[in-house]
Amino acid sequence: MRGTTMRVVTLAAAGTLVLAGCSADTGNHPDGAASAPSGASADRAVQDEPAPAEGASTKKITEQDAGGTHLARTAALTTTVDDVPRASAKVRSIAEASGGYVSSEETHISPGDDGASDDRSSAEIVVTVPVDELDTIVSELAGIGKVTERSGDVQDLSQQYTDTTSRVGTLKKSVARLQELIDSADGLEEIVALESELTEREADLESTLAQQKALEKRTSTAPITVDLQSPGAAAEDPSGFLxxxxxxxxxxxxxxxxxxxxxxxxxxxxxxxxxxxxxxxxxxxxxxxxxxxxxx
Missing domain, CATH: 1.20.5 (Single alpha-helices involved in coiled-coils or other helix-helix interfaces)
Incomplete structure (x- = not known):
């Protein structure tokens, strides 16, 4: 029993050295950690890191890695239009044509005598589009009506993305090496102790992969808030002394x-x-x- 306990202590110490070695390895090779795939599961994480799958989204992420920057961009437009329902449909069409989608929509319609919208209708539509198409789509949306306000924002997430990617690489190596220790263990207590440590590492890996995926989405897509107002609705918000x-x-x-x-x-x-x-x-x-x- 004492010999088994000593083996458990020895393997636990080995697990600690594995984590320390992985951290040092990652710190010396940040570029290698950046190639970790964002969609891997816990089971695949214990294997060697595969090459990134080819595809449009992966290609965009690779291009961002090469540029060294990961920017989260947003934009907003306030536009005066004659027909709010028709303009709303055009906003949706422009977003979908670019590969985007409508994230949210809120419309207030005041029907006139003929059933059409009158001068008090308005709508707020948020569309999410590929970040590479942001400027082009904003220009197209601006052509729907008369732009009264226009704004944009850029947030640099490069350091956050680099740190998250580095941690993903460290955790994947830790999981793989713990799995090797489990395969070579010959006692039940040793296996139980190592599997408990492995479970924690796999949970950390899945959480970090989710964070990495969220960062990739924020830097590969951009939300645009489009505020459509009819002439009467736009005039309902006066300013000044009077x-x-x-x-x-x-x-x-x-x-x-x-x-x-x-x-x-x-x-x-x-x-x-x-x-x-x-x-x-x-x-x-x-x-x-x-x-x-x-x-x-």
Whole structure:
């Protein structure tokens, strides 16, 4: 039993050295770690790292690796259009034609007498498109109507992606070497201890792979928020001194109306209270006078 315990301790120490060796290996060879595939499962992670599969998405990621930068881009447009439903359909068409999709959509339609939208309709559509097509698609979307606002944002995720990719490589090597130790173990306690360590490493690997995949998606696609407004809806958001004065007057009249409403609601109760309290107060005052007269 003591010999078996010593073997368990020895194998546990070996597992620790494996992790240390993997970390040192990864630190000296960052480029090798970057080639880890993002879609591998825990079972495939224990094997040697395969070459990246060929495909459009993998090609884009490889091109980003070669450039050394991983940028997450977003864009937003506010456009005035004559027909909001028709413009919304065009936004969806442009996104789908580029290989993108609609992430979310919220539309407010005010039908006119003829059933068509009037001057108070609006819509907010978020489309996700390939990042390489972002500038082209934004230009196409801007042509739908009159652009009143346009913005964009870029976030550099290069360091985060590099760190995550490096950790994926370290964990994959750790899992593979722990599997080798399990295959060469000859005692039940040794196998149980190593398999427990292997389970933890595989869970860490799956979590890190999910983070890597999310980063790849953020840097290979870009969301565009398109705010479509009819001329009347766009004019409903005035600014300046007169707009502030009108807003303040509106708030004052609203508060005044609420106060008058509350006063009207309380008045009947106040009258009823006076009707009840008046005689009571009169009787109490009369009783007080009578007591003072008796004392005198």
């Amino acid at each position: 707009a502030g004065l009108a807003s303040g007057w509106g708030a004052f009249t609203t508060a005044l109306g609420a106060g008058m409403t509350a006063l009207g609601a309380v008045t009947p109760l106040a009258v009823l209270g006076l009707v009840i309290a008046g005689p009571v107060l009169w009787l109490r005052r009369r009783g007080g006078r009578r007591v003072r007269t008796d004392v005198t």
